[in-house]
Amino acid sequence: MLQNHLKHYQIILASQSPRRAELLKQLGLDFSLDCKSVEEIYPKGLKNKEIAIYLSQLKASPFQKEVRNTNKLVITSDTIVCLGNEVLGKPTDRNDAINMLKKLSGKLHEVITGVSLTSSNKQKSFAVATQVFFKTLPITEIEYYVDNFEPYDKAGAYGIQEWIGMTGIEKIEGSYFNVVGLPLQKLYMELMKF
Structure with missing residues (x-):
C-alpha cells in the first residue's frame, strides 16, 4: 500500500543501521541505502526533540544537491x-x-528519534519520544551485556531488542519501534501524506 503511494519516488534510506533498514523493509518499501557522513554536533540551547530533529536535518543536508530536480526521497533519522x-x-x-x-x-x-523526509521540493521533519523504564541493573548484568552484545553503535549504550532490553526494561510508554530506531507508525502516516 505504502509502496504504491510512493511509486513515483526513488526512496533512499540514509542510514548505516541494519535495524532501521529492517524496519523500513517491514513497512513494505523498496529502497536503496546511501549514507553520507556528517559530524553530529548540534547548537547549545536546543531541547531534546529539537536536537533529534536538528540532527536528522543535518544528515539530510549532504543530499540537498543530489535530490534537486529528481524523484528521490531521502529518509534520514x-x-x-x-x-x-x-x-x-x-x-x-x-x-x-x-x-x-x-x-x-x-x-x-526518554528515547527520541528525529526523522526528516527530503525531496527536491520539500522537507518534512518530526520527532517521536518514548518513555523507557529500566529496573535497577546489577553491575554484573551491565558488564555481561557490554562484553557480549553490541552497545557501541547505539545511543544510551543499549538496544531494546537485545538481552539488556529483554531483561532490564520494566515498561515503555510510547512506540517500541521508535526505541529500536524508527517511529514506524508516525513515519507511515507522514509518508502517506508526502
Whole structure:
C-alpha cells in the first residue's frame, strides 16, 4: 500500500543501521541505502526533540544537491537518549558504555528519534519520544551485556531488542519501534501524506 503511494519516488534510506533498514523493509518499501557522513554536533540551547530533529536535518543536508530536480526521497533519522536534560549519545568505549547503563539503571529516560523526509521540493521533519523504564541493573548484568552484545553503535549504550532490553526494561510508554530506531507508525502516516 505504502509502496504504491510512493511509486513515483526513488526512496533512499540514509542510514548505516541494519535495524532501521529492517524496519523500513517491514513497512513494505523498496529502497536503496546511501549514507553520507556528517559530524553530529548540534547548537547549545536546543531541547531534546529539537536536537533529534536538528540532527536528522543535518544528515539530510549532504543530499540537498543530489535530490534537486529528481524523484528521490531521502529518509534520514537520528535517535538520542535523554536522562533529564542530559543527552546520552553512542558510547566511545567499554567504560563509557558501562557508565551510561549505570546512569540509566533504576530510572526513567526518554528515547527520541528525529526523522526528516527530503525531496527536491520539500522537507518534512518530526520527532517521536518514548518513555523507557529500566529496573535497577546489577553491575554484573551491565558488564555481561557490554562484553557480549553490541552497545557501541547505539545511543544510551543499549538496544531494546537485545538481552539488556529483554531483561532490564520494566515498561515503555510510547512506540517500541521508535526505541529500536524508527517511529514506524508516525513515519507511515507522514509518508502517506508526502
